[in-house]
Amino acid sequence: MADSLHLYDTLTQKLQPFTPQKAGRAGVYCCGPTTYDVAHVGHARAAITPDILVRTLRAHGLEVTFVRNVTDVDDKILKRAAESGEEPMALSARMAALYQEDMRALGCVAPDVEPRVSGHIPEIVALVEKLIAGGSAYVAEVAGGVRDVYYAVRSFDGYGKLSKRNVDDLRVGARVEASDEKRDPLDFALWKGCSGDAWGWDSPWGKGRPGWHIECSAMSSRYLGHGFDVHCGGMDLIFPHHENEIAQSEAAHPGEGNFAATWIHNGFVNVDKEKMAKSLGNFVTIRQTYDRNDPEALRWFLLGVHYRGPIGFDTEKREDGRVVFPGVQEAERRVDYLYTTLERLAVVAAGAEDGAPAPKELAATQKLAAEARAKVLAALDDDLNTPVALAVLQDLARAGNELADLAVKKRKDAYFLRGAGVVAAEVAGALRASCEPIGMLQTPPEEYAARTRTRRLGLLGLTAEAVEQKLVERTAARQAKDFARADALRKELDALGLEVADSPTGTTWRVGVV
RNA sequence: GGUGAGGUAGCCAAGUGGUUAGGCAAUGGUUUGCAAAACCAUCAUACGCGGGUUCGAAUCCCGUCCUCACCUCCA
Numbered sequence: 001m002a003d004s005l006h007l008y009d010t011l012t013q014k015l016q017p018f019t020p021q022k023a024g025r026a027g028v029y030c031c032g033p034t035t036y037d038v039a040h041v042g043h044a045r046a047a048i049t050p051d052i053l054v055r056t057l058r059a060h061g062l063e064v065t066f067v068r069n070v071t072d073v074d075d076k077i078l079k080r081a082a083e084s085g086e087e088p089m090a091l092s093a094r095m096a097a098l099y100q101e102d103m104r105a106l107g108c109v110a111p112d113v114e115p116r117v118s119g120h121i122p123e124i125v126a127l128v129e130k131l132i133a134g135g136s137a138y139v140a141e142v143a144g145g146v147r148d149v150y151y152a153v154r155s156f157d158g159y160g161k162l163s164k165r166n167v168d169d170l171r172v173g174a175r176v177e178a179s180d181e182k183r184d185p186l187d188f189a190l191w192k193g194c195s196g197d198a199w200g201w202d203s204p205w206g207k208g209r210p211g212w213h214i215e216c217s218a219m220s221s222r223y224l225g226h227g228f229d230v231h232c233g234g235m236d237l238i239f240p241h242h243e244n245e246i247a248q249s250e251a252a253h254p255g256e257g258n259f260a261a262t263w264i265h266n267g268f269v270n271v272d273k274e275k276m277a278k279s280l281g282n283f284v285t286i287r288q289t290y291d292r293n294d295p296e297a298l299r300w301f302l303l304g305v306h307y308r309g310p311i312g313f314d315t316e317k318r319e320d321g322r323v324v325f326p327g328v329q330e331a332e333r334r335v336d337y338l339y340t341t342l343e344r345l346a347v348v349a350a351g352a353e354d355g356a357p358a359p360k361e362l363a364a365t366q367k368l369a370a371e372a373r374a375k376v377l378a379a380l381d382d383d384l385n386t387p388v389a390l391a392v393l394q395d396l397a398r399a400g401n402e403l404a405d406l407a408v409k410k411r412k413d414a415y416f417l418r419g420a421g422v423v424a425a426e427v428a429g430a431l432r433a434s435c436e437p438i439g440m441l442q443t444p445p446e447e448y449a450a451r452t453r454t455r456r457l458g459l460l461g462l463t464a465e466a467v468e469q470k471l472v473e474r475t476a477a478r479q480a481k482d483f484a485r486a487d488a489l490r491k492e493l494d495a496l497g498l499e500v501a502d503s504p505t506g507t508t509w510r511v512g513v514v
Numbered sequence: 515g516g517u518g519a520g521g522u523a524g525c526c527a528a529g530u531g532g533u534u535a536g537g538c539a540a541u542g543g544u545u546u547g548c549a550a551a552a553c554c555a556u557c558a559u560a561c562g563c564g565g566g567u568u569c570g571a572a573u574c575c576c577g578u579c580c581u582c583a584c585c586u587c588c589a
Contacts, residue, residue: 398552
């Protein structure tokens with residue numbers, strides 16, 4: 001596989017063939033959340049990108065160690081906790097749990113290791129000591145006997161190589177804070193000292209907290225070693241976060257090569273062409289989308305655009321005041337389509353007979369099914385091109401529906417149905433197998449149908465019983481050939497957002513995407 | 515100012531030298547007691563603008579306009 005997967009590497013700014021550092025294995029590190037608030041859609045995108053990468057690597061048979069950290073010690077956490085009177089670690093733990101829940105619902109594979117800063121203070125302290133000993137960092141006295149430790153940016157020759165900046169440019173346009181403690185305005189904190197009663201840990205420099213950046217150097221090294229395969233994160237982390245990680249890690253491992261072999265960075269989620277961000281106040285939380293739409297719809301929505309490009313997230317305010325997310329709604333209809341296709345195929349597949357020959361007119365469909373997973377993997381090999389992967393799935397699903405339509409048309413042709421059933425099973429299997437590398441369709445169809453029905457009925461303020469009652473009435477009217485009455489009832493249900501379908505085998509209903 | 519990412523048909527979005535995705539919307543059709551869903555067809559000789567290279571350019575080169583992001587916390 002090593003030569004089929006190509007990833008765009010931020011460091012070299014080129015599409016690079018992926019070659020594992022250790023044969024048969026891959027180490028992936030992803031910058032996880034700082035746990036001071038609930039995650040928004042931008043965080044979902046940042047999580048789903050490494051998810052696709054890890055799935056792709058595993059689909060190729062590599063043994064992947066996926067590390068995603070939790071930054072549970074940070075000034076923002078301290079500030080937020082102080083506002084509400086909550087203990088900082090309690091806030092962190094609460095937000096970390098919500099984050100994990102959000103990502104699990106999104107269908108993201110769980111990290112193999114999910115290290116927290118609070119559990120790795122000794123590793124961080126050791127790394128800072130090493131940097132001081134190597135001349136890359138220095139201790140600075142702050143008022144009141146408190147001591148900080150700073151990284152001396154100019155001591156590292158490669159500084160700026162990831163973000164394509166040079167230190168002098170930075171200096172000119174710098175809005176970097178100069179302070180008395182820093183020898184150079186560009187220097188950044190490795191350890192921030194604090195007084196006795198403040199939130200902190202003991203260290204050789206007195207009580208304090210780790211600076212931002214150092215935790216990722218310490219924890220990635222602990223679990224993946226220096227020079228692991230892929231480091232992921234949002235594009236806004238390139239500078240300064242990842243630049244600083246490189247400086248710290250490479251200074252601590254002189255002569256051991258690059259900190260990470262490949263850097264991939266996902267683009268932003270935009271609202272009105274502007275980056276979704278806490279500071280702009282234009283963010284929508286992941287849970288807000290889950291309230292309205294299925295988590296799998298959000299996944300489909302996010303995969304519809306290549307990870308490096310911007311993706312627009314629209315919100316629309318309806319007359320009744322409710323806010324909807326048109327893009328995610330559209331995605332939910334697509335997800336419905338896929339699950340419905342699986343259900344239809346299952347019906348046809350139930351009529352399969354072992355060894356029955358596949359009908360000639362389904363030869364092209366069989367071919368599509370046989371090739372689908374390989375096509376999805378080929379798309380993912382091309383720098384995780386998920387939009388192309390989705391197109392493959394839709395082509396296959398269309399073929400599946402064509403088959404199901406044909407089976408209805410030929411419902412009296414027992415010979416055809418036995419063979420078509422075999423093909424239907426092939427298509428359904430291919431659909432599932434092709435969805436697996438992108439984490440779609442991982443729920444049994446009936447479970448998906450049940451959970452979306454429940455959610456949508458709730459949004460509409462309806463109960464299944466009320467709907468069923470209307471349908472009983474309508475069925476009676478239809479049997480009495482009172483079509484005027486039947487249509488009136490249909491109209492009524494339709495206005496409520498319900499889709500009623502009459503078929504030879506009876507009437508079914510579903511709630512449309514709301 | 516420095517650095518980076520983008521501008522593709524009504525909308526979203528793949529495509530990086532020659533047969534080019536996929537989705538949404540719209541219109542027509544198959545099906546249906548009527549519908550919905552599904553399927554078929556059309557919309558699609560589109561690629562910010564101006565030059566150039568080439569037998570041939572959305573794709574390469576030069577110039578130019580516009581948008582966004584990072585340079586401060588940020589996924």
